[in-house]
Amino acid sequence: MTRTTEPAEPLSAEPLSSTTLLRFATAGSVDDGKSTLVGRLLHDSKSVLADQLEAVERASASRGQDAPDLALLTDGLRAEREQGITIDVAYRYFATPRRRFILADTPGHVQYTRNMVTGASTAELTVILVDARNGVVEQTRRHAAIAALLRVPHVVLAVNKMDLVEYRESVFAAIAEEFTAYAGELGIPEVTAIPISALAGDNVVEPSAHMDWYGGPTVLEHLETVPVSHDLAHCHARLPVQYVIRPQTAEHPDYRGYAGQIAAGSFRVGDPVTVLPSGRTTRLAGIDLLGEPVDVAWTPQSVTLLLEDDIDVSRGDLIVPSADAPATTQDVEATVCHVADQPLGLGQRVLLKHGTRTVKAIVKEIPSRLALDDLSLHPHPGQLAANDIGRVRIRTAEPLPADEYADSRRTGSFILIDPHDGTTLTAGMVGASLTARPAPQASDEDGWDF
Structure with missing residues (x-):
């Protein structure tokens, strides 16, 4: 005898309830305050256990700090605490009366950009932090490009450390305008910009008393109310x-x-x-x-x-x-983010892992690389270095049934692996593209574009 079970949640966008789940990731440059923001979210939403807070207080006191360093709630590795940076992706689970959350706190250091790709690959929303003193920097652009490539449905720009620029509206407005324009060129349809101070708690969970010129939601309010669709x-x-x-x-x-x-x-x-x-x-x-x-x-x-x-x-x-049924092919055309220290070159033999299937493959062509500063295309770069985003053509030894990434993030993605030591080289998205313009005085003869 068989039984028919019904989904616990409707298979489409639904009104908010205690059962809705939002997966989101944080990203930004080193010292922009991602871990402090996450710690503030957990602390002010009362999602931190007493013994966890006591451990953070003891660790902060041992470092000579008067107040608890909330970043320690996520920076759990010893190397992270010693260096004061996030290295690994820290996953945290918390809930409010309105929604449940799975949060991925990703590293900001360029060396660990590969971990941002991992954390954002399943996210429905990405919070990109910017230091109000520094504005939009190269790593900000890189994280925005990755969010666009990964088709993350919602992007939040959190302009942090507003307390260090005297909570000036003009500083926030200039950064929000620059980032929104850049995101638009990447094809990101909408950006929600929020001025915050993660250290002081302004506009994280509670509205700020220092920025009466801002009338939008706090970070937590936006996370609780952003529509969640179950596209898969x-x-x-x-x-x-x-x-x-x-x-x-x-x-x-x-x-x-x-x-x-x-x-x-x-x-x-x-x-x-x-x-x-x-x-x-x-x-x-x-x-x-x-x-x-x-x-x-x-x-x-x-x-x-x-x-x-x-x-x-x-x-x-x-x-x-x-x-x-999707078509099977041995010629995979994709946009990739190269995450390994060693470059990816023409003619390189790799393993391609797609779903549960791993096949031998060879890099046949690298038609173009994306320059993050001006979103221009550099045709035929010959290789992709660490953190480069580019287009590749790959020939596989066996046919692969791959969907377009725009149709399915799960079955339209793959990774390239070094066959000698098992190192992950590249994260790829079948057919995924970015809006871009040709490099100055150069053209892509093959017609490949982002």
Whole structure:
């Protein structure tokens, strides 16, 4: 007997409730105050346990500080505390009466930009901090470009340390105007700019008494009210096969199931499905969820799919509805953010990991690199250095069923890996593009643009 379960939340944008979840990330340059902002959010929203606060107070006192250093709530690594910078992505979970949150506090140092890519890859909102004294700098532009590439739906510009510029409206307005114009050129449709002082708590959780000229929301108020859409639920259904399950028990001697997490969409018993890259077709004979049969399952549930026909399916294959199966290709065209210290060069042999599938590949061409200062294109750079954003053409040894990144962030993304030591080299987005203009006195003969 099967049972039909209904989603705990509607598969579309919904009114705010205690069950809504927002995933967001912070980004910005070194010393812009990201960790302090996160600590202030946790502290002022009463999401810090007493023993955690006591530990921070003791650590702050040992460093000669009179007040608790709220940045220590996220900078948990010893190296981070000693150097006063964020190195690793710190994930924090907290809730208010209006919404639940998963927060990724990402590093600001250029050397650790790769971790910003990791933290923002699943985010629905990115908070980009700017020091009011310094304004928009190169790392600010880089983080904005990454947010645009990753298709993060909402971007917040938090102009921090307003207390150090005497809370002047003119300083905030100039920074907000410059950043908004730059974001518009990147294709970011809307930016919410908020003047704050994370150290003093101005406009973080409570409105500031020092900036009566600002009438917008606080950071927390915006996080609680920004619309959250469950885009993956409306994408084409995709299940990357992670395990083939054959229990070999007396009760189920012929059981053969294909387990994995549904990357997008939903599956229903009886649906015609196709297994890629082989292209074999069959129907769903059953769906097991937590050991129980169900009629329908949706993202992000982890399930086991049972097929009517005995066909060859293995780890790395992709099960999709036959009506909207993606095309398979061995020529991948993508925008990438190179995250490794060693450059990515023409003819370099790599491993490409897409979903649960890893294949051999070679970098056939690097048509262009994006200059962050003026968003110009530099054609045929020959290689991509650490933190560069560029276009690549990759030839894979086996066909890949890849969606466009604009259609699905999960099945339209991949990473390139060094086959010798397993180092992650590059984060890629199939077909993703940025608005850009040609470099001065140069043209891209191949017609590749962002």
